[in-house]
Amino acid sequence: MALSGIQIYKMLPQTNCKECGFPTCLAFAMKLAAKQVELGSCPYVSEESKKQLAESAAPPIRLITLKADGTEVKVGNEVVMFRHEKTFYNKPGLFLRVKASDPDIAKKVATADAYKVNYVGMDFTINGYAIEADGDLPTAVKAVRSATKRPLILIGNDPAVLDSSLSLLTGETTLIYAADSSNYEALADVAKKHKAALVVKGDSLDSLADLTQKVQAKGVEDMVLDLGGKNLSEWLTRSTQARRLALKSNFKPLGYPTIFFAAQNGTDKEAVYAAQAIAKYAGFVVIDTFAPEMIYPLLVLRENIYTDPQKPIQVQPGIYEINSPKPESPVLVTTNFSITYFAVANEVEGSGLPAWLVVTDAEGMSVLTAWAAGKFDAERIAKAIKGFDVASKVSKKRIVLPGHVAVLSGELEEELPDWEIRVGPREAVDLPAFMKQVLN
Amino acid sequence: MPIEIPKDKWPGSIRAITIGATATDGGTRSKSITVGGGKTMPYLQFEAPTPNKPVIAIEIKSRKPTDWSPLLAEVWGEAMADPAQWAKKAEEAGADIIVLALTVEDTAEDVVTVVKSVLGATGLPLIVWGPGQAEKDNELLVPISEATKGEKLVLGICEDKNYRTIVATAMANGHLVQSRAPMDVNLSKQLNILISDMGMPKDRILMDPTTGALGYGMEYGYSVMERLRLAALQGDAMTQFPMIVTPGFEAWKTKESKVGEGVPEAWGNWKNRAINWETLTAMSLVESGADIVVLRHPESVKRVKEAINELMVAA
Ligand code: B12
Ligand code: SF4
Numbered sequence: 001m002a003l004s005g006i007q008i009y010k011m012l013p014q015t016n017c018k019e020c021g022f023p024t025c026l027a028f029a030m031k032l033a034a035k036q037v038e039l040g041s042c043p044y045v046s047e048e049s050k051k052q053l054a055e056s057a058a059p060p061i062r063l064i065t066l067k068a069d070g071t072e073v074k075v076g077n078e079v080v081m082f083r084h085e086k087t088f089y090n091k092p093g094l095f096l097r098v099k100a101s102d103p104d105i106a107k108k109v110a111t112a113d114a115y116k117v118n119y120v121g122m123d124f125t126i127n128g129y130a131i132e133a134d135g136d137l138p139t140a141v142k143a144v145r146s147a148t149k150r151p152l153i154l155i156g157n158d159p160a161v162l163d164s165s166l167s168l169l170t171g172e173t174t175l176i177y178a179a180d181s182s183n184y185e186a187l188a189d190v191a192k193k194h195k196a197a198l199v200v201k202g203d204s205l206d207s208l209a210d211l212t213q214k215v216q217a218k219g220v221e222d223m224v225l226d227l228g229g230k231n232l233s234e235w236l237t238r239s240t241q242a243r244r245l246a247l248k249s250n251f252k253p254l255g256y257p258t259i260f261f262a263a264q265n266g267t268d269k270e271a272v273y274a275a276q277a278i279a280k281y282a283g284f285v286v287i288d289t290f291a292p293e294m295i296y297p298l299l300v301l302r303e304n305i306y307t308d309p310q311k312p313i314q315v316q317p318g319i320y321e322i323n324s325p326k327p328e329s330p331v332l333v334t335t336n337f338s339i340t341y342f343a344v345a346n347e348v349e350g351s352g353l354p355a356w357l358v359v360t361d362a363e364g365m366s367v368l369t370a371w372a373a374g375k376f377d378a379e380r381i382a383k384a385i386k387g388f389d390v391a392s393k394v395s396k397k398r399i400v401l402p403g404h405v406a407v408l409s410g411e412l413e414e415e416l417p418d419w420e421i422r423v424g425p426r427e428a429v430d431l432p433a434f435m436k437q438v439l440n
Numbered sequence: 441m442p443i444e445i446p447k448d449k450w451p452g453s454i455r456a457i458t459i460g461a462t463a464t465d466g467g468t469r470s471k472s473i474t475v476g477g478g479k480t481m482p483y484l485q486f487e488a489p490t491p492n493k494p495v496i497a498i499e500i501k502s503r504k505p506t507d508w509s510p511l512l513a514e515v516w517g518e519a520m521a522d523p524a525q526w527a528k529k530a531e532e533a534g535a536d537i538i539v540l541a542l543t544v545e546d547t548a549e550d551v552v553t554v555v556k557s558v559l560g561a562t563g564l565p566l567i568v569w570g571p572g573q574a575e576k577d578n579e580l581l582v583p584i585s586e587a588t589k590g591e592k593l594v595l596g597i598c599e600d601k602n603y604r605t606i607v608a609t610a611m612a613n614g615h616l617v618q619s620r621a622p623m624d625v626n627l628s629k630q631l632n633i634l635i636s637d638m639g640m641p642k643d644r645i646l647m648d649p650t651t652g653a654l655g656y657g658m659e660y661g662y663s664v665m666e667r668l669r670l671a672a673l674q675g676d677a678m679t680q681f682p683m684i685v686t687p688g689f690e691a692w693k694t695k696e697s698k699v700g701e702g703v704p705e706a707w708g709n710w711k712n713r714a715i716n717w718e719t720l721t722a723m724s725l726v727e728s729g730a731d732i733v734v735l736r737h738p739e740s741v742k743r744v745k746e747a748i749n750e751l752m753v754a755a
Contacts, residue, residue: 082670084663117706119655206442232750236727237486244446251443272747275720279662279727293708297654297696297716301724304659339656343695350702366657372622429695 003056005030011049012042019043060246062256064197064222064283066093066128066151067173073127073151075283076257081243087308092278093127094298095153095286097261098144101135106143112290113148117299120313120338124299130155130177130286137165145169153177153259153286159186166194175199175284177259178226184211188218197222199259205241209253224283225258232276235260239281257283271298278302313338314364319388320345325354327395330439332424332431333381334402335362335370343428351432356393360384367402378411385416400424400439447487452675453479454731456492457643457682459537459594459616460565466590466614470563473536475731476682481669482729483751493752494726495536496741497567497734499688500526502542502554509698511714512736523554524561531562533738534745539567542580546571551580552587559588567594567618567684567734574602585609594618594646594684600631607638618684620648623664625671629678636678646732647681653690654721661685662728669729682731691718692736719743726751
């Protein structure tokens with residue numbers, strides 16, 4: 001838990017020597033509490049205080065970074081139970097499980113690795129692969145490494161096999177799955193040797209907390225928890241309890257991100273299991289099925305849950321050229337909420353029809369939300385049309401409004417007397433047909 | 441040393457509310473449904489048991505919809521042209537409640553007949569929505585309300601611009617109302633206050649916080665629901681109503697569900713994607729405190745139902 005300025009002051013030398021650049025130790029302490037300076041600026045802090053301050057500054061849920069050749073996945077470092085309290089920061093890594101026994105493992109990974117889906121201008125992919133050691137693991141690791149540059153999770157319990165497999169992944173940070181009470185010593189040694197992160201597995205939070213402390217005593221700091229919930233209810237309970245203990249009780253032994261296997265009760269339930277894990281605090285979500293129709297909604301869900309509630313995703317207001325518009329191409333008007341902009345832009349772009357898309361500054365709100373909030377009215381639209389000097393680009397002064405705000409057309413005609421105002425369809429899907437049939 | 445699990449102790453709880461009246465209560469439903477009653481954030485059964493399971497309503501229309509996804513037309517088939525038959529099929533598909541959505545083309549005479557035929561075809565509790573235009577809503581809902589006195593239907597959708605007539609007729613005829621505000625804690629409270637100030641008993645209000653589909657604003661509704669639930673648990677009486685949400689309506693509006701051709705290959709198989717879209721939207725809302733989710737596709741109903749059953753298992 002973060003310390004106050006006064007608490008920090010008590011740990012400083014209290015000599016006011018000014019070497020840190022501040023007039024008093026208290027002033028320096030206040031800055032430290034606000035995280036505006038580094039403790040290193042004071043040359044005189046005792047080792048004991050240093051240790052205490054470092055511990056208090058450590059995030060309640062440890063940040064774990066898996067790294068491979070140029071790609072990485074960061075999870076943990078979360079600070080709230082509910083997204084409206086601040087935001088959720090590091091999106092859970094979505095990993096696909098593949099089997100070492102599968103002769104087509106490299107091909108499977110290559111297919112999944114090429115997967116890329118665009119959501120409101122962002123490209124999403126699978127984040128890495130979990131290789132199950134049900135066959136020769138080192139051979140599988142080589143095959144997978146030939147097909148992807150993303151981070152890996154190795155699932156196995158033979159320390160020698162894990163050791164030799166990790167030797168093939170030097171310079172990377174891999175996650176080993178999983179240490180339990182019977183094998184943690186050997187696996188902790190392997191993790192330490194290869195600077196790998198280690199999943200710790202237990203039947204209860206008590207046994208897990210006990211184990212993470214033992215693993216830490218062996219010199220491994222980067223851990224991930226397998227909470228072992230066998231159904232949705234059990235996992236929700238444990239995940240909530242572990243997060244609360246870390247955030248509310250500052251209970252360090254459970255202050256790590258978690259891993260969840262979405263297909264543990266069958267692929268029928270995989271999507272729903274993964275969805276709960278995404279909403280309810282998982283750090284890594286492992287799926288077994290490479291199905292775009294499941295992965296796409298899961299990636300969108302993850303983006304939605306991890307969007308900062310204070311900042312709607314927006315695009316820059318302005319005039320956007322779609323399919324190289326000409327002076328006679330139509331002028332379409334919309335708002336600068338990303339979801340809205342891309343719904344329209346993608347539709348028009350996909351149709352191949354040229355258009356000028358005027359994006360007004362509606363403070364990042366959707367068409368109807370902005371209209372209801374008074375951020376998308378005739379005045380604002382007219383201001384955008386004039387401000388972006390749309391008239392200089394077109395020969396046909398004709399504006400298409402979103403169908404949902406048909407009511408604005410009268411006022412807009414008054415604001416822009418020399419423009420023709422047309423009301424388009426309500427949904428963007430119907431825009432291409434409208435442009436073909438009605439506008440020409 | 442066993443760990444001490446931090447537990448929240450809340451002064452408030454969600455009201456338990458019953459929909460539908462059986463013969464003993466003066467109605468004709470073969471069973472009634474009770475929702476709400478929660479004393480914790482959703483399914484945190486280590487703090488207190490979840491008394492009533494969230495339920496699934498299936499939405500049917502009074503007239504064959506022309507703008508629904510072909511995937512829905514494929515599963516419901518001919519039944520879509522006959523509300524009674526559709527309701528029966530919805531019951532077979534696992535609905536706990538039927539939502540009958542009226543349209544602007546309906547007249548006061550037809551809708552009473554339609555409602556009666558639906559009530560005759562299934563013993564499930566019924567929710568009836570007007571078409572969403574103030575005048576038309578009132579024109580259609582009042583005669584329905586009177587003709588079904590004592591059935592404990594839910595009438596909706598009350599919004600700030602039109603709630604008085606619906607509330608008055610529901611009060612007079614022993615029905616409940618659905619109170620919808622646009623994704624805002626204070627607006628929800630405000631409308632609930634207005635409705636209860638008219639004299640509507642608090643055990644006859646369902647709260648609809650409005651929702652968006654996955655990828656289209658769902659997260660706003662998700663967080664508003666968590667905040668409403670927290671406010672209710674903290675003891676704010678005007679947020680202690682069970683929540684009804686419409687993931688089916690929202691999800692089936694999206695391009696992802698509606699369109700099968702000319703979409704990116706990365707979207708995958710159309711049918712499975714559409715069902716995942718509805719299921720995951722619903723599932724997220726169940727996790728954030730929904731007591732009734734209104735769905736459209738039988739496969740989503742099955743999946744969400746299974747998920748709810750699992751969440752109800754005491755961990
Ligand atoms: C998410 C949401 C919010 C979010 C805001 C999200 C955001 N950044 O905009 C929050 C919770 C903040 C919010 C707030 C409010 N909201 Co709101 N909100 C919604 C919700 C659920 C979804 C909106 C959305 O994102 N849609 C998706 C986008 C992509 O849709 P879109 O922008 O309309 O674009 C589509 C079409 O318009 C079309 N299109 C777009 N551009 C163009 C251009 C052309 C040329 C054409 C042809 C077509 C076209 O294509 C797109 C895809 O088909 C809707 C209800 C619903 N389920 O739809 C209510 C809704 C829009 N909100 C509403 C209201 C009233 C409000 C508030 C005023 C309430 C309040 N007082 O708090 C506030 C206003 C904001 C403020 N004062 O801060 C009402 C508006 C009612 C009305 N008709 O006036 C709605 C309809 C809910 C309702 N039924 O009451 N809201
Ligand atoms: S350098 Fe250290 S001891 Fe000197 S004033 Fe700053 S905080 Fe105090």
